[in-house]
Amino acid sequence: MDNLKYLPFAQINLQDPFFDSLKQDYVEFPQWFVKKAQAYAYVLYSAQDNSIQGFMYLKTEEKVDDVTPQLLSSALKIGTFKFNPQQTLRGHRFLKKALDVAIHQNLRYVYLTVFAKHEGLIKLIETYGFYRHGEKQSDNGTEYVYVRDLSLIQGDILKDYPLVKPQSVNKYLLAIEPKYHTALIPEAILNNECLDIVKDVSHSNSIQKIYLSAAYNAPELKKGDLLLMYRKSDGTAPAAFRSVVSAVCTVLEVKNIHDFTDEKKYLDYCEKFSVFSKKELCQFYANKRYPYIIRFAFNFAFPKRPIRQQLIDDVGISTERLVLMAITDQQFNHILKLGNINENFIIHQT
Structure with missing residues (x-):
């Protein structure tokens, strides 16, 4: 690396x-x-x-x-x-x-x-x-x-980056497979993960990221909505203790894979910012298994990583399988508190 x-x-x-x-x-x-x-x-x-x-x-x-x-x-x-x-x-x-x-x-x-x-x-x-x-x-x-x-709020996601404005936007938990999570968001590496996961490649270095998902409700995502990245369990222990919330991100755009008239245009859009290999991206384009392309900005990682058990017991998150789950403002704020985030990252404006 x-x-x-x-x-x-x-x-x-x-x-x-x-x-x-x-x-x-x-x-x-x-x-x-x-x-x-x-x-x-x-x-x-x-x-x-x-x-x-x-x-x-x-x-x-x-x-x-x-x-x-x-x-x-x-x-x-x-x-x-x-x-x-x-x-x-x-x-x-x-x-x-x-x-x-x-x-x-x-x-x-x-x-x-x-x-x-x-x-x-x-x-x-x-x-x-x-x-x-x-x-x-x-x-x-x-x-x-x-x-x-940093005191000048310009009303633009990138120009205000890495600050986030939680008012008047929807919030979601977005599940990420463990094998992709840290390569996509190096700052959110877990204490027990090998540093060799993080490489000098564009999707790791870039502030902007792309992830493909099959979540049925992905088309509901709007520019400015906030995503809490949920790293799924790696299977070495019960998910209640191995699945964690790791970072806050802001939606920039959502596209459908069918929006691209050919594979080249699709690759030009996805490859630089996506954690998936070119081979995987080509497979996804061929089978359309993951039709929703979510482009987002990575804002900041959590100093503490709330585990799934805390989300269920303390935050009231459903025990059902999580892919892309809408959460309330109260749940979002509670998770931020559990994550011990620095309030300086939050824009407190209406």
């Missing part, structure tokens, strides 16, 4: 070719890197040759007065952010991590500086709510300053 690690700079190889472009963009980069010996950064290593494939350094700042205009509140700075593009959506994985850190630290702003030539990165951060705030001048040239204001 490719390993995302949190390491001190002193343990990171500055001579890795990965850093060559950063040395070219920022003349002071080598000296800065050495001075940060005791600071920590997120590093993504390749399984093939242990080369660096991604790097992100985060720093909390009490005031931001070296950009124009200044930021008037504490902020999380994405000090260095680079990833090698391999069609695996690595940037999504790093961006999700930065937003989560800011939310857990109760910070209002996340910001980074970026040269105009990095169009792919700019497109990514704009998709998830960053806006061009101003500029920063240095000996290296002019950089754009992009800011995400």
Whole structure:
């Protein structure tokens, strides 16, 4: 697997070719890197040759007065952010991590500086709510300053991501097979699962996901509805103790497999964001066994995973077989409480 690690700079190889472009963009980069010996950064290593494939350094700042205009509140700075593009959506994985850190630290702003030539990165951060705030001048040239204001609710699922707005939407439990669950949502890995499940592939890295289902009521799902991901039992113990609620997601779109006039269009839509292999997707297209294609955004994982027995005893969830089950607002809120979720992820607006 490719390993995302949190390491001190002193343990990171500055001579890795990965850093060559950063040395070219920022003349002071080598000296800065050495001075940060005791600071920590997120590093993504390749399984093939242990080369660096991604790097992100985060720093909390009490005031931001070296950009124009200044930021008037504490902020999380994405000090260095680079990833090698391999069609695996690595940037999504790093961006999700930065937003989560800011939310857990109760910070209002996340910001980074970026040269105009990095169009792919700019497109990514704009998709998830960053806006061009101003500029920063240095000996290296002019950089754009992009800011995400977590207190600014834009009314768009992706621009407000990873925050969720539970008002006036329906809520469901969506059952996921164990063999697909953690590969699709790595942050929701269970304590007893092998880390090798999580790989550097697009459906694991991406904020947006696709899952195919045969649930009869899947067509009822609407954009903005909330899904509680229910990892089914792996059969090693009674389901009452092995089935758990693991994460909160937001519905983006639901399609019927019959909407696609040919297999290529279907694969183009599903393959990058789906946990299923191309072979499995082709089989599903041929037999139409799982006709409903649910596209959703993964918002956050539960720190504690409520088990099925708790859902039955404490929340009042039915004991019937669960595929896609509608739940009440009260049940949804109760499950969030059992999951010990951070309230900063919830938009409390009517």
